Amino acid sequence: MQIDLSTKTAIVTGSTGGIGLAAAKGLARAGARVIVNGRESDRVETAIRAVLEAAPGSDVSGIAADLGSAEGCDSFVKAAPEADILVNNVGIFGPKPFFEISDETWETFFQLNVMSGVRLARAYMPKMMEHGWGRVVFLSSESALNIPADMIHYGFTKTALLSISRGLAKLAAGTGVTVNSVLPGPTMSEGVKEMLKEMAEEKGVSVEEAGEMFVKSERPSSVLGRPATVEEVANMIVYACSKEASATSGGALRVDGGVVDSIVP
Structure with a gap:
């Protein structure tokens, strides 16, 4: 399979490291114009250089914005008003005993892990649907299905993304826009x-x-x-963003190494 995204613009949120940066590199290698994102300008510049090193000659730029707020998402969209591909990767995690998780922490996890994707999908999907082509990917987790007792607040946000991506896939039915979630395991x-x-x-x-x-x-x-390695997860993301994945929508695509003990996706 030769994935060619040379006419497409791809946004990858939270892409200054980890799975997000690996996905940005993979999309750039496939020919997409890539927009990376992080909160700090210096880390965004470093990520741009890393993508260029992985995909010499690629068209890559970056936007520094904190997507954990409505204002941050608005500033991002103003800087990049259109995209063909949206990878909602940005998120935080970390173990904490349930009885010690404050309302503020719950809200922080919800705003960044869930609402950033909601806000950006709301901003970019209408034009994708109008143009007749688009790809939206939400980075969920095997923790969406196997809720960790020490990260209930994290697991909750990843379960929410499954609901949102499935609903948006139905909303976009027949438009040429696909919406999927990708579920990494330990990475x-x-x-x-x-x-x-x-x-x-x-x-x-x-x-x-x-x-x-x-x-x-x-x-x-x-x-x-x-x-898994970040590259192994990124491979699934790039596929879900490809033209070849036109019949894959509304899916929860597992890259969990078989952690979820189920014979169905």
Whole structure:
């Protein structure tokens, strides 16, 4: 399969690192004009250079904006008023005992993980539908289905994204616009590596070995038996954004290494 997105403009939110940056690189390699995003200008510039290094000669730009507020989303849309592809990747996570999660923390997770995608889909989808082509991808998680007891607030936001993406797929039926969610399992992003450092130091092992230990102890249903790489997750995102994925809409596309113990998607 030769994915060609050379006439398309793709936005990837939260793309200064991790899965988002890997997705931006993959879309650029497929020929898309890519717009990366982060909160800090210097990190956005670094991400632009990383994409150019991965896809020399590609058309890549960046917008620094905090998408955890309506004002931040509005400023982003003003800077980039149209797009053919929207990858709602931005999000935060982190373990915290349920009884210690404040209302403020709940609201912070909801505004960034959920409402950023809602606001940007509301801004970009009408023109996609008018033009007769578009791709919208929401980054959910296997935690949307296997709610972690130590990250209930995070799991809740990822479950919400499944509902939103499925509903929007129905809304866009027959327009040439597809909407899907992608569900990674444990993935070796920068954030996960930071979480694993303490375990690695305690056990006297590498971060990669600590990742395998984590998956085997905390996600024992995993068929893969290790965390995925960010590139492995990005491959699914790029496919969902491709012209070849025209019959894939309303799906919850799992890249979870088999963590979700189910024979149906």
